[in-house]
Amino acid sequence: MNYVPGTASLIDDIDKKHLVLLRDGRTLIGYLRSIDQFANLVFHQTVERIHVGKKFGDIPRGIFIVRGENVVLLGEMDVDKPCDTILQQVSIEEILEEQRLQQQAKQETEKVKMQVLKDRGLSIPKADNLDEY
C-alpha cells in the first residue's frame, strides 16, 4: 500500500525476505531486490529449499531472476518469528538423496499404475505434457 493505496503491489516487499514457490515445484527463499511490471523478481542470497517428508535441506544459489509467469505464490517471511516447526534441517547431500528416493518411489507407483491401466485397455495421458491446457 505504499505508493498505490487501494491496490496490491510488490513495491512494499522489496528488500524483505521472501519465500516463492515456482511452477516447477521449487521453493526459493531470498531477499527480494527488484521487481517489474510483469512481477519478474530479483532475489538476492537465494536458497533453494528442498522438502522431503519432515526433512529439508538448503542449497545456496546466489542471485536469482525469476520470470513472473513462473511464480505460483510469493510470501514474506518473518525473520523475527521463532522457528518452532517440526521440520528438521539436514545436509544437502542427504536431502538430495532423499529426494532421489522419493522420485524413484513415485516413478515405481506410476509405472505400476500405468501397467494396470494398460491391462484394462485404458490410458490416461500424462499430466506433464499437458501443462495448463
Add this chain to the structure above:
Amino acid sequence: MFRYSSLDDDCTLEEEDDGLIEEEDEIDQFNDDTFGAGAIGGSSMKSVQCCFLQENSHFFELLRNFLEVELFELEVNKYLILNLRRQPYLGDIIYVDERSGGSDLAESLARFILDADPAIAGVGAAERPAPSPGSAGSVLSALRGLDQSREGSLMSIIKEAGLPKRPPQGRADEGHDLSERAPPPRSSSPVIGSPPVRAVPIGTPPKHPMSLNHQIHHPTAVHVRAPIQHRYPAPFPERLSPNTLLNIANSPLCRGPFPPRVGPVLSQLQRAQLLNSQHIFMSASLQVAGFPRGGPGPPLLAGGGFRPFFGGPPPPHGHRMGPPPPHGPHNHTPPIRHNTTHLHPQHRRLLTQRMQSRGGTGLDRRSRDPYSNLMSQKEKEWVTKIQMMQLQSTDPYLDDYYYQNYYEKMEKRQERERDSSSKKEHATKLITPQVAKVEHTYRPVQFAGSLGKLTVSSVNNPRKMIDAVVTTRSDDEKREKQVWNKRRQILYTVEKMYSLLLEVQDFEKRFVQTPEEEREALLEQHKTNTEQLCSSLQEKEWEDRVSDEQCVMIMSVRKGKRLIARLLPFLPASQGAAVVMVIARNLPALAKKDKQDQVLCCLVEPVSAVIQSLSSSALTDLLQELQGGDGQLAGVLQNKVNHQQTVAGWLISQPGRTCVRSPAKEESTELVFSVTRELLGVPSSSLSPPLFTPPNLLSLFSRYVDRQRLELLQDKLQ
C-alpha cells in the same frame, strides 16, 4: 565482440577497412595480447583497435574491466592518447592509438568513453551512422568541442558532453542525412511507421520518467524511415553495486597513487552511489580508473559475492565507502501523501487506519542492509506508474463492477440508517475517474499512385495480409449449409437479444450513476432497447403479433430459454401473455427438446408471474391451449423426466388459480372437469410431485366431483 589488431600509427581509413576483414585466429591472438598473459606482463600494447558492434552493454563491462586492469599498467609506463574516429556502416570502431606528447590521462579517457558511449555522445555526434564525410566531420567537431573544454576537471567535460538524452545538436551541417528523406505523399492514415524509437530497450526504466503517459496516450505521426540500428546505451544501474565496489577495492588499483588533482573526485564517487545521479555516475565510472586510496580503507569482506545469512543478524558489513548515506533511516517517518482521490471515502478511511496501525516496523533492519535500495525511487515509481496505467478504465462500471456495487450498496444502507437524523450531505459518494474512450480506427496506408500495398508495418499499422472478400456459395453447398445457417441464425438472434436484455436490465443501475445531463440520452437508449427486444419476437409481416415460429426457434436453444425467462418481466403485459400462450401451445414439443438441456424449469417463475397478472378469459384461453392436442395434457403430466415436476406443478396450479378467481364461469367448470379426468387417468406412480399446490385446490375439486374421485385426487396430489 572485440577484435583487436595492432596498427601502425599512420594507418589510413582504407587500410583499416581491409584490416577489419579479419580471420578468427587473429582475434584470439590479439585477445590474448590484450587480456591475457601478453598484456599484463609488459605494456607492449601499442594500439588497440576496438571494433564493437551493437552490443554496447557488453562493451562497457569489458571496457571497464579493461580500464581497471590495463590502463593502470599503461599509466605507469606511458600515457595513452586516444584518438577516436568513427566509421559508419561497420558498426562503431574506436581506435586507441599511442602517441607521444603527453596528455591528460583523465581527459583522454573521458573523451574515449564519452565518444564511445552513444548515450552521452550527444554533442553533435550522430546518433545514427551517417555517411562518412558527415560523420568524420561531426566527430571532429565533437573532439573540437571537447578540446575547448580543457579545464582539467572531468565534471566540466561531462557537462559539456551533456545529458544522455539531449536531442542531437548540430544537425544543420548534416544535410546529407539520407534517412530523413520524406516519403511520398500519403493518401490516408495519420499514423504510419514505427513508433518513435527511443534509444533504450523497451523494458528499461526511463531515466526521465516523465513522458510515459504522454507517449502512450498521444501517438504522434512519425516519418517512415529506413530501419536504422540504434545503439542502445548500457542499461546501467545508477549506482555501483556493493560487489563492484569490492572488486574495485581489491583490484590492482591499489598500487600507485594518482595525481592529486583526482583526489576530490572520490567523494563524488560516493555521492554517485548515494544520490543516484547519472551525470556523476559517468565521472564515477571514469574515476574507477582513478581510484585513490585517499578515503578510509574499508575492510570489505573478501567473499564479496553472496553468502546466505538467514536467521542471523546482517554481517558486519558496517563500513561503507565513505560517509554513510545521508538519507538512511528516515525513509518512512514523514507521512506520505498518496493519491487516493479515486477511492471511496470509506475505503480511504480504512486504508489510513490500517497504515497507522502498521507504524514504522522494520526500518532499522533496512538501514543496516548494505544491499538495500538496489531499486531506486525512480524505478519504483516507474513500475507503479505502469501498474496504475493498467488500471485506468473507460467504463468503471463494467471493469470494476464489484467494487462499485459494493460501495453503492453501502451508501444506500448508510443513507437509510441516517435517514431521519441528520441532513448529511453526500460526502460518501464514490467518484471514479474515467478515461475517455478513444476510438482508433485503422485504415491501411495507401500511397497515391503506388502499386499494391505498403510493406512497412509496425505496431500502429499492422500489415494487411489477407483481403477477405465475401463470395456466394454454389447451389449444392447451399442446401447443406441451410440447416446450419438456420441454427446459426437463431444463435445470432439470441446473442443480440441477450446483449439488449443486459443493457435493459442494467438500465436502472446506470441511471443512478449518470449525471443529470446524460440521463435523457440514457432514457432514450433504454426505450429503443426495449422496443428492439419486442420487435425481435414479433412476426415479420404483422407487427403486433408475437411470432410463434420465432419464439419456438429461440426456445429450441438452451440459451434462448433462459433469455425468454429473463425477458418476460420486461415485456409489456400483452406481449408477455402472448409469449406464455406460445409456450403453452408448444409445450410438448418444447418439453421434448428440453430433455437434454433441462432448463425449462427456469421458465416457471416468470411464467407464473405473468399468469398471475392474466385476466380470467386469458387464463381460460391458456388452459384451452394447454389441452390442445389429444392427450397432450396427459402426456405432459406423465413425463417422468426430472424437470417435469415443475411443469406439472405449474399446470396444476393454473386451473386452481383460475377457479379460485372465477368460480362462477362455465368454461372453467369444463376445464376443471377435464383436468380432474386427466389427473385420475394418469396412474399415480407416474405423476411427479408438483412444485406447489394452491391450498384450496381440493376444496375446489370437492365442489365438482364426488367423494370417491376426491379421495383419489387427494392421494394423487400428495
